[in-house]
Amino acid sequence: xxxxxxxxxxxxxxxxxxxxxxxxxxxxxxxxxxxxxxxxxxxxxxxxxxxxxxxxxxxxxxxxxxxxxxxxxxxxxxxxxxxxxxxxxxxxxxxxxxxxxxxxxxxxxxxxxxxxxxxxxxxxxxxxxxxxxxxxxxxxxxxxxxxxxxxxxxxxxxxxxxxxxxxxxxxxxxxxxxxxxxxxxxxxxxxxxxxxxxxxxxxxxxxxxxxxxxxxxxxxxxxxxxxxxxxxxxxxxxxxxxxxxxxxxxxxxxxxxxxxxxxxxxxxxxxxxxxxxxxxxxxxxx
Numbered sequence: 001x002x003x004x005x006x007x008x009x010x011x012x013x014x015x016x017x018x019x020x021x022x023x024x025x026x027x028x029x030x031x032x033x034x035x036x037x038x039x040x041x042x043x044x045x046x047x048x049x050x051x052x053x054x055x056x057x058x059x060x061x062x063x064x065x066x067x068x069x070x071x072x073x074x075x076x077x078x079x080x081x082x083x084x085x086x087x088x089x090x091x092x093x094x095x096x097x098x099x100x101x102x103x104x105x106x107x108x109x110x111x112x113x114x115x116x117x118x119x120x121x122x123x124x125x126x127x128x129x130x131x132x133x134x135x136x137x138x139x140x141x142x143x144x145x146x147x148x149x150x151x152x153x154x155x156x157x158x159x160x161x162x163x164x165x166x167x168x169x170x171x172x173x174x175x176x177x178x179x180x181x182x183x184x185x186x187x188x189x190x191x192x193x194x195x196x197x198x199x200x201x202x203x204x205x206x207x208x209x210x211x212x213x214x215x216x217x218x219x220x221x222x223x224x225x226x227x228x229x230x231x232x233x234x235x236x237x238x239x240x241x242x243x244x245x246x247x248x249x250x251x252x253x254x255x256x257x258x259x260x261x262x263x264x265x266x267x268x269x270x271x272x273x274x275x276x277x278x279x280x281x282x283x284x285x286x
Contacts, residue, residue: 130169140223176200
């Protein structure tokens with residue numbers, strides 16, 4: 001069928017999974033510019049497939065709000081169902097650009113925050129202080145495959161020690177569920193006055209704003225905070241999970257990000273060795 005031609009980049013995005021949002025939007029803004037498009041149109045559905053648990057889950061409403069803050073996202077169409085994605089893409093009135101498998105300039109640098117109108121974020125009373133601010137997401141297991149959970153749990157003692165030696169004030173972010181696990185796994189995070197616990201205390205929008213507009217450094221497990229930091233050109237160290245290791249099924253998502261001059265990536269499955277290697281990178285670069 002003949003597709004409608006317009007000046008926008010039409011892409012499919014899921015209505016969930018925050019990490020995928022930062023990876024995909026970073027890549028799509030490159031392709032928008034490279035193809036001479038004037039904006040992005042998102043095609044999506046009202047629920048999404050959780051590939052790690054083989055189930056469909058509900059839309060994350062805050063992601064719809066997040067899209068609305070981008071000057072470059074011109075509209076959202078609920079016309080593609082992941083259950084029938086190939087068929088729906090063929091039937092779609094617009095040509096859907098498959099950005100996930102399209103390579104691009106390895107040296108590309110951009111700040112995703114430049115496309116966001118932060119005045120549209122919900123009001124916040126969050127007070128942040130410190131001359132050097134590090135945002136740290138130590139754990140996120142909610143959407144991880146149950147059989148691989150242990151390999152997603154990072155070691156952090158040396159990395160945190162190095163940030164403190166560098167005189168950073170560290171702000172912990174994550175959910176209430178993450179907090180309970182972190183108190184068991186990382187008790188050293190909760191007995192230092194230079195480590196401020198915000199886990200379960202702030203909204204997603206407050207956490208995004210904290211990273212994009214306040215942080216000097218981001219330390220992250222295999223979760224959205226790391227990709228948010230990299231996409232907004234914050235110095236970032238991230239320990240990705242086993243499915244993102246070389247040759248594994250999710251490695252293709254790592255290839256969506258650039259800004260390679262400002263981040264270091266290691267693997268959570270390496271445990272103490274990853275912690276030591278990240279610590280050395282912090283010592284040399286933070």
